[in-house]
Amino acid sequence: MAGRPTDPGQLALSLEHPARFSRDDFLASPSNAAALEMVDRWPDWPARALVLAGPEGAGKSHLAAVWAERAGARILPAAALGEAGGPDALAAGALVLEDVRSGVDEVALFHLLNLARDQGTWLLLTVAAPPAGWTLRLPDLHSRLRAMPVVQVAPPDAALLRAVLVKLFADRQLAVDEGLLTWLERRIERSFAAARAAVATLDREGLRRQRPVTRALAVAVLGRAGEDDPEEGDPAGDDPEDDPGAPPGPARAGPPAA
Template identity: 55%
Template sequence: MRETAPPRQLAFDLPLDPRFGREDFLVSPANEAAYGQIESWPDWPDTVLLLTGPPGSGKSHLASIWASRAQAWTVSADDVAEARVPHLVGHGALVIEDIDRAGSRDEAALFHLLNLARERRCPVLVTSAARVDAIGIGTADLRSRLRLAPQVAILPPDDALLRAVLVKLFVDRQLVVDLRVVDALALRIDRSLARAREVVSELDRDALSRGRRITRPLAIAVLQRLGLAGEGACAELD
């Protein structure tokens, strides 16, 4: 008799609400300077702080921690328009997210906002995936204003942070995995928290569709499918 493959379950991409509380932020040498600067508020040396770091590094998490402490509004950089500037600055502290990704950003409005915030002593946290000179700001005045602002960077995660984040991502999804799975992933993926989220999401979806628990061989198989496992990983599936 032919063996039939077990039926696959439907895997639904249900949105997960990331936990952005202070107690959920994992501090390591890669981000301790940025975390310390956020914690030092309101004793900032300037009204504006530029927080940089690669995608998925924890900028939004830190911004959320600060917004909670400072009772700040949060707005995307491409949502800052000239008509909204007095309204945004008039309500106290402000987070401006992703100034590097704002393809349609109103640079004149952003410059006006930063000037008005300085005038009214309104603290502003600006997040970016890259430093000022690398994000293509065409307005010289805005570029100069951001260059003069204090800056703090989140560095790519070290091994300890990457492993801790992988564990947290599995826990957030209520998944129980052996630490050997975490070690296998940490050894093979690039040092990126965004990549860690992608891989854990794919593992969760794959395990659910197959009706299997997440094992080390399954993890390596998923990494191979994503093009993230080395050629020698094939032997580990046997």
């Protein structure tokens, strides 16, 4: 592909695209509107603690990072709660506790919630499912968690997933067409994590094979060998770009960033 590095060192460097979690990088949609509104209205919250609930890949970590930047909060994985210690974890005056779930250190979490309440610390907890449905050993902890306001983040809808794919490709300066976007929409899991993984894989394979990132490459890399593509109206193998010996095609103008 034109303009892409062929040196192995340059190739590895070009693949370093860490996820961007700024407010400007967050794409709003009906699936996350309520959660985004709550993050944006801080510190005007109904309480000093909030639970952000939604499936993996729905954008909870991005929203939590946006709030952490605004509130000056520390971000702590719930799995590390027992090692962090309550006072140290709350020293910034605001804390994001990521991926809280059944099996968490209940004693450490209960003490943390009590200390946060006593100190007036802001808390944002991200969870896969609302705490009301959890099985916990400590009834007082369960009551405390159930009393926290919960805002839901749904998986991205089709329009949001497409916008995310457009932005991820544009961030990597990859020129892609509507056919590839439609193919990916119909086949990858509807989550931000799946979109990032698919784009990263196609970028890597396009570089390795020195081929443009197209639907044909996606079928070759992400689809089953010889898989027909009935939704697109033709077998994937009919595309000449499926021939490994075909010369790389020219890059098209990339889509605008969402």
